[in-house]
Structure formats: C-alpha cells, structure tokens
Amino acid sequence: METLYLFLSLWVLQVHSMALTGPVLTRYRPCELGVIHFDKITDLLWRGEIDLEYYHELVDVEIEIGFEKQISLRGVSHNSTVVIKNKSRDFIFKPKGVHKKYFIFITTNGNTTHEVPIVSKFRLNEMELCNDYVKASQSIDSLNVTKPNDRDYRHYCGRRALDHGELTSMRTDSKSGDWPWHVAILIRTPNTNLANYQCGGNIISSTAILTAGHCMFLEGKLVETKRVIIEAGISNLRHMNESGRQNLLAERVILHPGYSTEHATSDLAIVVVNKLRYSEYVQPICIWGPVYDKTTLFGKRAVVTGFGTTEQNVLSDTLRSTDTLIQNDTVCIAHVPKLYSKLLNEFTFCAGFGPSSDINPRNGDSGGGLVIPTMQPDHIVSWFLRGILSKCGILPGEKFCDPKLYVVYTDVAPHYGWIYHHAGLRYINNIQS
Structure with missing residues (x-):
C-alpha cells in the first residue's frame, strides 16, 4: 500500500487503515426494524431502545412487545404504564406523553448468559411491524425484485439475510454475511x-x-x-x-x-x-445521496468494518466491525488544528470517540465504508454507505494509527453522480439494478 507522509507541524499523517478495539457490543434488532433494538448491557441485562423519530404523526403511543420466552422487566422510561400478559411473555407499554425515544430494561430468564430476548411480535399502535410472518418473508430471494417484463435486474440494496440482520456482534470477529457488502x-x-x-x-x-x-x-x-x-x-x-x-x-x-x-x-x-x-x-450497499446535508451527520452513530490491524498491531485475518461516532468538524479541528483543518471541508467528515477512547479504526483497512442504518417506508432498516475511510492520524515517531485521534472519511454523497455514472446503477427508491 502506498504510504503518504504529510508533515504538519509535529504531526505525521499516513495513508493507513484500521483496527478495532474495545469490549464486544451485542445488538439485537427484531425483524431488522428501525424503530427498536436491544443492546446487551451485562451477561443478563438488555436495554431496549424504541426510537419514534420517524413517527411524527403519533399523538398517543401504545407499544406491544411479545417475546418467545419469559423475561423479567427491570425498568421502563417516561413513567410508562405497563400491562404484563401471557406469563411475562407479552408486554404493553403506554408512556405518558409523546417522546422521541423510550427505554426498557429486561433480563432473560434462561440458564445461559448468551440467551437473546427474541421478539416474536412488535406492535406500534395499530401497526404490527414484526411477527413470524414478517420474519419468514425476509429471505434472500425476497431481495430480488425483478419483474417478468423488466429489462434490468432489480435488487434491494443495504439489506442482509435475517440471520445476520437481527443479531449483530461488534468489536469482535464477524461471521460471513454479517456485512455482505x-x-x-x-x-x-x-x-x-x-x-x-x-x-x-x-x-x-x-x-x-x-x-x-x-x-x-x-x-x-x-x-x-x-x-x-x-x-x-x-x-x-x-x-x-x-x-x-x-x-x-x-x-x-x-x-x-x-x-x-x-x-x-x-x-x-x-x-x-x-x-x-x-x-x-x-x-450491495446503498449509496447516500444525491441530496445531502453534512451537518445532519454530526452526532450520529455509524458502523465501520475491516480486516485491519488488531490492538496488538498485527493484521487481522478476520473481518471485524465497530461502532463509531460522527463528529462536528469543529471538534476534530479543535483537537489537532494543523492536522484536521487541512483535511475537513464540505467533501469530508471525521469520526471517532475521541482522546478518552481506544475504540477506533487503525491500520489495515483504507477503502472500507462507514455505513449508517436508515429506516425505510416499510419500517425496516437499510444500510447506506456515507463515507470511505481515507486518512488517520499518527503520533510522531509511531507507525500505527492512534485510536485516540479522529479518522477522516471521504463523503460519498457529494460524489453521488460520479459513482452512479460509473457503477451502472439505476435506483428506484431503495431498489437497485
């Protein structure tokens, strides 16, 4: 790989890529819905987050969640009224007022610390968004949406087989199909x-x-x-x-x-x-664009993947993934002005958790994508490619990317036209040829 040195005061910038460090984050997203997911907090405790940002029309909220097995409710946000049914398998939440996000805390009642609180039903007011029928329909074959008279092959982008879409482990080794793009x-x-x-x-x-x-x-x-x-x-x-x-x-x-x-x-x-x-x-992954506003990225969580070097500074044979945080340009520029002021503009952005964290890309995976889960009209998540890993910071005298420095990505959205022209794409909403 080409190595590029830019001498900016005492800082050295190299074209390198990434490694992934930090504790494992296990996320369960029932039916790959954009409205709800569960994060594993401890061996038994899970935090469920219900995000109603895209449901602006709701006046009153009633949320029903059914689990395959018995679970124990440990807490709920916004003073919600809770109705427990079916021997602690079904729960109805009625929050007081309408808010963008709600949280519930549950524990599994199984004998294994690896047990996932599998959701068999999720209903938001009168909309049943997840059930066994929905799960059965989310097959690989369903992503092919070519019609009999179509001249071009058409396919959904940014979606995965349900086995890989519902349950994701990050900051650890990935399985084939977890990040199929x-x-x-x-x-x-x-x-x-x-x-x-x-x-x-x-x-x-x-x-x-x-x-x-x-x-x-x-x-x-x-x-x-x-x-x-x-x-x-x-x-x-x-x-x-x-x-x-x-x-x-x-x-x-x-x-x-x-x-x-x-x-x-x-x-x-x-x-x-x-x-x-x-x-x-x-x-295939979806491409963000052509309309975009860089400022709407600031503060968003995203995912990066790669075969980059590990925390021991050796190239990983195994694909790994981690979450990251997209920062306001001012945060990165304030951290190292002479480094980031030359790299950040309307066509680039920076991401990372900052100097207090060791969770960040490092050497080994330039060209990897920064991808963002985005809820679609059918309430299911599609993954969109927003950034291509371009440059990272390296401390003087070091040869590996410092995980405490922010990473700079090329924003693909301003280049939407160029990408489509050369990739042979014809998109209708989220459908790709």
Missing part, C-alpha cells in the same frame, strides 16, 4: 500466484466496488488493473473454502478525476468486475 482487495505479485491484502472495499452493484483512490497505488504508482483481485463474501482471509467466497479479477479501475494524494476530498476509486452473484454472503 464488504470486500477485501488484494494485489497480486507480478509473475506469481501470490497476492497481498491491500484495502477494503464496498459492493455497490454486481459489477462495481467502491474503495479509496489511494488503495490503487503502490510506491507512488498506479497498480496495473490485472493485478487487482476482489474477494467477496468472506469473513476470514485465510479460509479459502468459505461457502460464500467469490474471487474476481478487476476488469477496469476508475480513479476519481479529483483524486489527490494530499487530501481526502476525492479519495475514491471504482473497481469494475464481471460479475458478482448476490447471495446470503454477497449483497
């Missing part, structure tokens, strides 16, 4: 069958991978297209027999015309392949 980009050594891991990338269509522009360079020179290899559907770089693995050779590399080694503004490239087969392990 993430690929590994390898560079083959000339005149050999050997290839080295280079960067991460993101499936945006059956023939296009979006990555960072600098990932296509070695020692300052653009890599020959025939040396670029895409490995999709994998969670481990070493396991050659993973059932979802697809290996493809690049047919063309399209470098963004505004690419610059010094800035993150247009640090983008599209690798064209022929062609990916969508499966449980290989799915």
Whole structure:
C-alpha cells in the first residue's frame, strides 16, 4: 500500500487503515426494524431502545412487545404504564406523553448468559411491524425484485439475510454475511500466484466496488488493473473454502478525476468486475445521496468494518466491525488544528470517540465504508454507505494509527453522480439494478 507522509507541524499523517478495539457490543434488532433494538448491557441485562423519530404523526403511543420466552422487566422510561400478559411473555407499554425515544430494561430468564430476548411480535399502535410472518418473508430471494417484463435486474440494496440482520456482534470477529457488502482487495505479485491484502472495499452493484483512490497505488504508482483481485463474501482471509467466497479479477479501475494524494476530498476509486452473484454472503450497499446535508451527520452513530490491524498491531485475518461516532468538524479541528483543518471541508467528515477512547479504526483497512442504518417506508432498516475511510492520524515517531485521534472519511454523497455514472446503477427508491 502506498504510504503518504504529510508533515504538519509535529504531526505525521499516513495513508493507513484500521483496527478495532474495545469490549464486544451485542445488538439485537427484531425483524431488522428501525424503530427498536436491544443492546446487551451485562451477561443478563438488555436495554431496549424504541426510537419514534420517524413517527411524527403519533399523538398517543401504545407499544406491544411479545417475546418467545419469559423475561423479567427491570425498568421502563417516561413513567410508562405497563400491562404484563401471557406469563411475562407479552408486554404493553403506554408512556405518558409523546417522546422521541423510550427505554426498557429486561433480563432473560434462561440458564445461559448468551440467551437473546427474541421478539416474536412488535406492535406500534395499530401497526404490527414484526411477527413470524414478517420474519419468514425476509429471505434472500425476497431481495430480488425483478419483474417478468423488466429489462434490468432489480435488487434491494443495504439489506442482509435475517440471520445476520437481527443479531449483530461488534468489536469482535464477524461471521460471513454479517456485512455482505464488504470486500477485501488484494494485489497480486507480478509473475506469481501470490497476492497481498491491500484495502477494503464496498459492493455497490454486481459489477462495481467502491474503495479509496489511494488503495490503487503502490510506491507512488498506479497498480496495473490485472493485478487487482476482489474477494467477496468472506469473513476470514485465510479460509479459502468459505461457502460464500467469490474471487474476481478487476476488469477496469476508475480513479476519481479529483483524486489527490494530499487530501481526502476525492479519495475514491471504482473497481469494475464481471460479475458478482448476490447471495446470503454477497449483497450491495446503498449509496447516500444525491441530496445531502453534512451537518445532519454530526452526532450520529455509524458502523465501520475491516480486516485491519488488531490492538496488538498485527493484521487481522478476520473481518471485524465497530461502532463509531460522527463528529462536528469543529471538534476534530479543535483537537489537532494543523492536522484536521487541512483535511475537513464540505467533501469530508471525521469520526471517532475521541482522546478518552481506544475504540477506533487503525491500520489495515483504507477503502472500507462507514455505513449508517436508515429506516425505510416499510419500517425496516437499510444500510447506506456515507463515507470511505481515507486518512488517520499518527503520533510522531509511531507507525500505527492512534485510536485516540479522529479518522477522516471521504463523503460519498457529494460524489453521488460520479459513482452512479460509473457503477451502472439505476435506483428506484431503495431498489437497485
């Protein structure tokens, strides 16, 4: 991978990628709904968050949640009235007043600390949003929405098989299919069958991978297209027999015309392949745009994934993921003015938990995506690609990205037109060709 040094006062900036550190975060999202999810707080305690931000029309709220097994209610927000039914399997919550978010705290009654409070039913007022029928309909086959007379293949983007969508573990090893749009980009050594891991990338269509522009360079020179290899559907770089693995050779590399080694503004490239087969392990991510407002990102949680170096500073064979926090530019600039003031503008943004945290990308996965779960009209989450990992900060005398510094991403939204033009996409709402 090309290494770029920018000497900014005493700070050194390198083109590197990421590692993922911190305690495991287990999140359960029933039916992949955007309105409710549960986070594991301790071995037995789960916190449920009900987000009504998208339901502005509600005047009164009644929330019904049914669980497969008996659970114990430990607390509820907003002085809600609670009705318990069916031997502590069904709960009706009637909050006082209408608020954007509600919280419930529950414990499982099983004998294992790994037991998940599986939801069998979720009803918001008169809308039953999750049940066994909804779950059964969320199959991989259902993502193919091609109609008999369609000339083009049409497919939902940003969605996963329910087995991988409902339950997600972050800050730990991922399973194949957890992040089915993430690929590994390898560079083959000339005149050999050997290839080295280079960067991460993101499936945006059956023939296009979006990555960072600098990932296509070695020692300052653009890599020959025939040396670029895409490995999709994998969670481990070493396991050659993973059932979802697809290996493809690049047919063309399209470098963004505004690419610059010094800035993150247009640090983008599209690798064209022929062609990916969508499966449980290989799915496309949605692209954010064309309308966007960068300021609406500030304070949002997002997810980043990659095969980057671990906290021991060794390259991970296994795909890992972590949550991150998108920051206001002013936060990052105030932290290291001479570093971030040169990198942040209307085409870039920064993310991370700041100097008090060790949960952040580090070396190993430039080109990986920052993705945001977004609720759609059918109440289910679709994942949208908003940023491409471009640059991280490194302390003087060090060679690894410092997890206490913020990471800079190229914002894909301003480049929506360029991406679509070169990726062969035709979108209708959340449907992709």
